[in-house]
Amino acid sequence: MKGGGLEMGTTTSEVAKSGAAKRGAAVVDFFLRVIAIIATLGSAIAMGTTNQTLPFFTQFIRFRAKYDDLPMFTFFVVANSLVSAYLVLSLALSIFHIMRSRAHASRIVLIFFDTGMLALLTAGASAAAAIVYLAHKGNTRTNWFAICQQFNSFCERISGSLIGSFGAILILVVLILMSAVTLSRR
Template identity: 50%
Template sequence: MGTTEQTLPFFTQFFQFQASYGDLPTFLFFVIAMAIVTSYLILSIPFSIVCIARPFAIGARLLLIIFDIVMVTLTTSVVGSSAAIVYLAHNGNSNANWLAICQQFDDFCQRISRAMVAAFITVVLLFFMVVLSTVALRKH
């Protein structure tokens, strides 16, 4: 999503239409939130290893689950809001007089759609990670 942009010429090379992820605040929010989630997941790896090595460290595991839930919530909110904008890009809204831009910016729309699919998969994986963590915590 962070590199998604497309430029279309209009009559001449001097007058062009451009679509970029930075043009829409929702996509900018998507990029920033997913960077935060990715950074958290990378930084939580050593903490998770400690929790695996010391299975009776209930406080550390509980803290890890709380932060995992926060990351699932952040990811779900950013995916939901971005999916609404992708829907508008594909279909438009005749009541608000918004046109579908995907007929002109097809490469841009394909890339943001792929980013949405990957983000939805991320939400499902994070959700299962939280469920597995809570089941493991309950066993101890």
């Protein structure tokens, strides 16, 4: 039974501590979102600007490796860009949670959309990771040769881009868990 916003048996100091804990979680949520924005935007930019050209036998014949040669890398760039844009927009709700730590409906909305963005980002990063693995190791049974011995710069950038994206995936998992824990502590 609730009376005047307090549950029966709770003291004002317990409610104040709970509010402070929720506000602290909201501040951590905000900073994690900023870090995830940097990771996803950096991954999208790094992958989207990746290309390398190598001469073949003469100056006129060249081999080129560019991110948009493979649809999985294009999907990766789009997924990271969308998640980055979403995270920028979600900062408004994160700031709202800092000011109003008892907001519950907006936290549920954030969990819902964070989970969707986690799925999108995981799909993009996983598809790109499969191609990066083939670029590094190749597959002799299917005559796919490893290209990273020739295209070092290209492979370093796409691998670094994956690291940023998988880091953002971990941050999104932490954000979802934090929101769930905050909601469970009414």
